[in-house]
Amino acid sequence: MEVIYVKDYEEMSQKGFEQIKKVMETKESPVVSLNTGGTPKGLFQYLVEAINQGLDISDATIMSLDEYIGPKDAVYTVRNFMNQRLFNNIEQQPKHLFLMDGSTDDVESEIKRYKELLATYPRDIQLLGLGTNAHLGANEPGTPFDTTMFLAEHHESTIQSTMKEYGITREEAPTEMLTLGLKEIAEAETVLLLVSGKHKAQAVKDLVEGDVTPDCPASVLRNCENAVVIVDEDAASLLTKE
């Protein structure tokens, strides 16, 4: 795992975007799996600008890390985020867009469908954010490292983060999510984790300096040579060594 230290959210977003851009520019049929939430908003802006200025995504496949269980048009869905922050803002569209369906009545079939896509379209890069409890996707603490795509229940801290991020009440907030498992996350050719903010500092400390253990799901990346973590100063503020 390589850790890159940057000043702030802006620099994290820019450096993260450069990694995505490199994949888009160098791979013949790039497969890019994105995430959502507060962390990648800046990266998405860079991506929109670049695509509108000619970055070619016509052979690209876009996938997603996870999806909340709920109506497709709910304010918190990954689908909604991707549309609002990316696809509605660009003329050129990717060759394939494969999102999970969190409105399905048949979770098992949806997992099977998406796993087949993962097998057919190996990801060149997987973008990630870090939970305040060090989760990746919806792999909450305690999830075994060899887990594959499943229906996860959120821990309370994750529900609170979703409520804050989308300005919704506890009753409105989703409590379950389809998510790639830690095994699949680590299997992407490059695994790119972006982290910004003081509220992530303990999770970063656990990730970088703590034990490699399912209690800290992100620590699965510690022994991954393909993992790049971009951390800003606030998120790195509890580290004893830099």
Ligand code: PGA
């Ligand atoms: P955030 O969420 O980007 O909104 O901070 C990250 C996460 O909880 O996975």
